[in-house]
Amino acid sequence: MADPASLAAISGTLELVNKSVDLVRNLRKKGDDELTAAEMRNTLIDLLDDLVEVKSEFVSLKAVLLSKDEEIQDLKDKLQGKNELKYDGLLYWKEGDTTAFCPICYENEGKVIHLNYWAGSNMYPPNWTCKVCKNGFSLKR
Structure with a gap:
Protein backbone atom coordinates (compact mmCIF):
# COMPACT_ATOMS: atom_id res chain seq x y z
CA MET A 1 0.00 0.00 0.00
CA ALA A 2 1.30 3.46 -0.88
CA ASP A 3 2.10 5.93 1.84
CA PRO A 4 -0.16 8.99 2.33
CA ALA A 5 2.46 11.45 1.04
CA SER A 6 2.80 9.54 -2.23
CA LEU A 7 -0.97 9.33 -2.64
CA ALA A 8 -1.32 13.06 -2.01
CA ALA A 9 1.40 13.84 -4.57
CA ILE A 10 -0.28 11.63 -7.17
CA SER A 11 -3.66 13.19 -6.45
CA GLY A 12 -2.24 16.71 -6.76
CA THR A 13 -0.53 15.85 -10.04
CA LEU A 14 -3.75 14.40 -11.46
CA GLU A 15 -5.62 17.57 -10.48
CA LEU A 16 -3.05 19.67 -12.36
CA VAL A 17 -3.33 17.43 -15.42
CA ASN A 18 -7.13 17.68 -15.32
CA LYS A 19 -6.94 21.47 -15.01
CA SER A 20 -4.60 21.63 -18.00
CA VAL A 21 -6.88 19.40 -20.07
CA ASP A 22 -9.84 21.63 -19.17
CA LEU A 23 -7.92 24.72 -20.34
CA VAL A 24 -7.21 23.07 -23.69
CA ARG A 25 -10.86 21.99 -24.05
CA ASN A 26 -12.03 25.56 -23.37
CA LEU A 27 -9.64 26.85 -26.01
CA ARG A 28 -11.04 24.38 -28.55
CA LYS A 29 -14.67 25.21 -27.67
CA LYS A 30 -14.34 28.95 -27.94
CA GLY A 31 -12.34 28.85 -31.12
CA ASP A 32 -10.17 31.55 -32.57
CA ASP A 33 -13.01 33.95 -33.31
CA GLU A 34 -14.33 34.26 -29.74
CA LEU A 35 -10.97 34.72 -28.00
CA THR A 36 -9.03 37.92 -28.08
CA ALA A 37 -5.28 37.75 -28.39
CA ALA A 38 -4.93 38.71 -24.71
CA GLU A 39 -7.33 35.96 -23.57
CA MET A 40 -5.49 33.42 -25.71
CA ARG A 41 -2.12 34.55 -24.34
CA ASN A 42 -3.34 34.39 -20.71
CA THR A 43 -4.86 30.95 -21.20
CA LEU A 44 -1.65 29.64 -22.79
CA ILE A 45 0.43 31.13 -19.95
CA ASP A 46 -1.84 29.40 -17.39
CA LEU A 47 -1.52 26.15 -19.33
CA LEU A 48 2.27 26.43 -19.50
CA ASP A 49 2.48 27.16 -15.75
CA ASP A 50 0.34 24.11 -14.99
CA LEU A 51 2.41 21.88 -17.26
CA VAL A 52 5.66 23.05 -15.63
CA GLU A 53 4.15 22.21 -12.24
CA VAL A 54 3.03 18.79 -13.53
CA LYS A 55 6.56 18.11 -14.76
CA SER A 56 7.96 19.06 -11.35
CA GLU A 57 5.48 16.79 -9.59
CA PHE A 58 6.42 13.88 -11.85
CA VAL A 59 10.10 14.43 -11.07
CA SER A 60 9.23 14.27 -7.35
CA LEU A 61 7.16 11.12 -7.87
CA LYS A 62 10.02 9.54 -9.81
CA ALA A 63 12.35 10.23 -6.87
CA VAL A 64 9.85 8.63 -4.49
CA LEU A 65 9.55 5.57 -6.74
CA LEU A 66 13.34 5.22 -6.99
CA SER A 67 13.58 5.43 -3.20
CA LYS A 68 10.90 2.75 -2.85
CA ASP A 69 12.71 0.55 -5.40
CA GLU A 70 15.95 0.86 -3.42
CA GLU A 71 14.12 0.02 -0.19
CA ILE A 72 12.53 -3.03 -1.80
CA GLN A 73 15.91 -4.20 -3.14
CA ASP A 74 17.53 -3.73 0.29
CA LEU A 75 14.77 -5.80 1.90
CA LYS A 76 15.14 -8.50 -0.76
CA ASP A 77 18.90 -8.59 -0.18
CA LYS A 78 18.40 -8.89 3.58
CA LEU A 79 15.86 -11.66 3.11
CA GLN A 80 18.18 -13.50 0.72
CA GLY A 81 21.05 -13.19 3.22
CA LYS A 82 18.88 -14.58 6.02
CA ASN A 83 17.95 -17.55 3.89
CA GLU A 84 21.61 -18.29 3.16
CA LEU A 85 22.76 -18.47 6.81
CA LYS A 86 22.49 -21.74 8.71
CA TYR A 87 22.63 -21.99 12.51
Whole structure:
Protein backbone atom coordinates (compact mmCIF):
# COMPACT_ATOMS: atom_id res chain seq x y z
CA MET A 1 0.00 0.00 0.00
CA ALA A 2 1.30 3.46 -0.88
CA ASP A 3 2.10 5.93 1.84
CA PRO A 4 -0.16 8.99 2.33
CA ALA A 5 2.46 11.45 1.04
CA SER A 6 2.80 9.54 -2.23
CA LEU A 7 -0.97 9.33 -2.64
CA ALA A 8 -1.32 13.06 -2.01
CA ALA A 9 1.40 13.84 -4.57
CA ILE A 10 -0.28 11.63 -7.17
CA SER A 11 -3.66 13.19 -6.45
CA GLY A 12 -2.24 16.71 -6.76
CA THR A 13 -0.53 15.85 -10.04
CA LEU A 14 -3.75 14.40 -11.46
CA GLU A 15 -5.62 17.57 -10.48
CA LEU A 16 -3.05 19.67 -12.36
CA VAL A 17 -3.33 17.43 -15.42
CA ASN A 18 -7.13 17.68 -15.32
CA LYS A 19 -6.94 21.47 -15.01
CA SER A 20 -4.60 21.63 -18.00
CA VAL A 21 -6.88 19.40 -20.07
CA ASP A 22 -9.84 21.63 -19.17
CA LEU A 23 -7.92 24.72 -20.34
CA VAL A 24 -7.21 23.07 -23.69
CA ARG A 25 -10.86 21.99 -24.05
CA ASN A 26 -12.03 25.56 -23.37
CA LEU A 27 -9.64 26.85 -26.01
CA ARG A 28 -11.04 24.38 -28.55
CA LYS A 29 -14.67 25.21 -27.67
CA LYS A 30 -14.34 28.95 -27.94
CA GLY A 31 -12.34 28.85 -31.12
CA ASP A 32 -10.17 31.55 -32.57
CA ASP A 33 -13.01 33.95 -33.31
CA GLU A 34 -14.33 34.26 -29.74
CA LEU A 35 -10.97 34.72 -28.00
CA THR A 36 -9.03 37.92 -28.08
CA ALA A 37 -5.28 37.75 -28.39
CA ALA A 38 -4.93 38.71 -24.71
CA GLU A 39 -7.33 35.96 -23.57
CA MET A 40 -5.49 33.42 -25.71
CA ARG A 41 -2.12 34.55 -24.34
CA ASN A 42 -3.34 34.39 -20.71
CA THR A 43 -4.86 30.95 -21.20
CA LEU A 44 -1.65 29.64 -22.79
CA ILE A 45 0.43 31.13 -19.95
CA ASP A 46 -1.84 29.40 -17.39
CA LEU A 47 -1.52 26.15 -19.33
CA LEU A 48 2.27 26.43 -19.50
CA ASP A 49 2.48 27.16 -15.75
CA ASP A 50 0.34 24.11 -14.99
CA LEU A 51 2.41 21.88 -17.26
CA VAL A 52 5.66 23.05 -15.63
CA GLU A 53 4.15 22.21 -12.24
CA VAL A 54 3.03 18.79 -13.53
CA LYS A 55 6.56 18.11 -14.76
CA SER A 56 7.96 19.06 -11.35
CA GLU A 57 5.48 16.79 -9.59
CA PHE A 58 6.42 13.88 -11.85
CA VAL A 59 10.10 14.43 -11.07
CA SER A 60 9.23 14.27 -7.35
CA LEU A 61 7.16 11.12 -7.87
CA LYS A 62 10.02 9.54 -9.81
CA ALA A 63 12.35 10.23 -6.87
CA VAL A 64 9.85 8.63 -4.49
CA LEU A 65 9.55 5.57 -6.74
CA LEU A 66 13.34 5.22 -6.99
CA SER A 67 13.58 5.43 -3.20
CA LYS A 68 10.90 2.75 -2.85
CA ASP A 69 12.71 0.55 -5.40
CA GLU A 70 15.95 0.86 -3.42
CA GLU A 71 14.12 0.02 -0.19
CA ILE A 72 12.53 -3.03 -1.80
CA GLN A 73 15.91 -4.20 -3.14
CA ASP A 74 17.53 -3.73 0.29
CA LEU A 75 14.77 -5.80 1.90
CA LYS A 76 15.14 -8.50 -0.76
CA ASP A 77 18.90 -8.59 -0.18
CA LYS A 78 18.40 -8.89 3.58
CA LEU A 79 15.86 -11.66 3.11
CA GLN A 80 18.18 -13.50 0.72
CA GLY A 81 21.05 -13.19 3.22
CA LYS A 82 18.88 -14.58 6.02
CA ASN A 83 17.95 -17.55 3.89
CA GLU A 84 21.61 -18.29 3.16
CA LEU A 85 22.76 -18.47 6.81
CA LYS A 86 22.49 -21.74 8.71
CA TYR A 87 22.63 -21.99 12.51
CA ASP A 88 24.58 -24.91 14.03
CA GLY A 89 23.44 -24.32 17.61
CA LEU A 90 26.27 -21.89 18.42
CA LEU A 91 27.25 -19.94 15.31
CA TYR A 92 25.84 -18.98 11.93
CA TRP A 93 27.51 -20.26 8.78
CA LYS A 94 27.12 -19.58 5.09
CA GLU A 95 27.66 -22.43 2.64
CA GLY A 96 31.11 -22.23 1.11
CA ASP A 97 32.37 -19.76 3.75
CA THR A 98 34.80 -21.09 6.36
CA THR A 99 34.37 -18.08 8.62
CA ALA A 100 31.43 -18.06 11.04
CA PHE A 101 29.08 -15.15 11.69
CA CYS A 102 28.28 -13.63 15.09
CA PRO A 103 24.97 -14.93 16.45
CA ILE A 104 24.63 -12.03 18.91
CA CYS A 105 24.95 -9.30 16.26
CA TYR A 106 22.77 -11.24 13.82
CA GLU A 107 19.96 -12.07 16.22
CA ASN A 108 19.89 -8.73 18.07
CA GLU A 109 20.48 -6.29 15.22
CA GLY A 110 20.25 -8.27 12.00
CA LYS A 111 23.91 -7.54 11.25
CA VAL A 112 25.87 -10.21 9.41
CA ILE A 113 29.34 -9.87 10.98
CA HIS A 114 32.18 -12.29 10.34
CA LEU A 115 33.88 -13.54 13.49
CA ASN A 116 37.65 -13.41 13.95
CA TYR A 117 39.29 -16.77 14.53
CA TRP A 118 42.35 -17.24 16.72
CA ALA A 119 43.93 -20.56 17.54
CA GLY A 120 44.65 -19.75 21.18
CA SER A 121 47.40 -21.51 23.10
CA ASN A 122 47.82 -24.80 24.95
CA MET A 123 45.73 -23.38 27.81
CA TYR A 124 42.92 -21.98 25.69
CA PRO A 125 40.83 -23.71 23.04
CA PRO A 126 40.35 -22.24 19.59
CA ASN A 127 38.11 -19.19 19.77
CA TRP A 128 35.90 -17.05 17.61
CA THR A 129 35.49 -13.41 18.62
CA CYS A 130 33.31 -10.64 17.27
CA LYS A 131 35.02 -7.36 16.51
CA VAL A 132 31.71 -5.50 16.89
CA CYS A 133 30.06 -6.83 20.08
CA LYS A 134 33.30 -8.32 21.55
CA ASN A 135 31.64 -11.66 22.42
CA GLY A 136 33.69 -14.82 22.15
CA PHE A 137 32.68 -18.36 21.22
CA SER A 138 34.69 -21.53 21.82
CA LEU A 139 34.42 -24.05 19.02
CA LYS A 140 36.90 -26.30 17.28
CA ARG A 141 37.36 -25.37 13.67
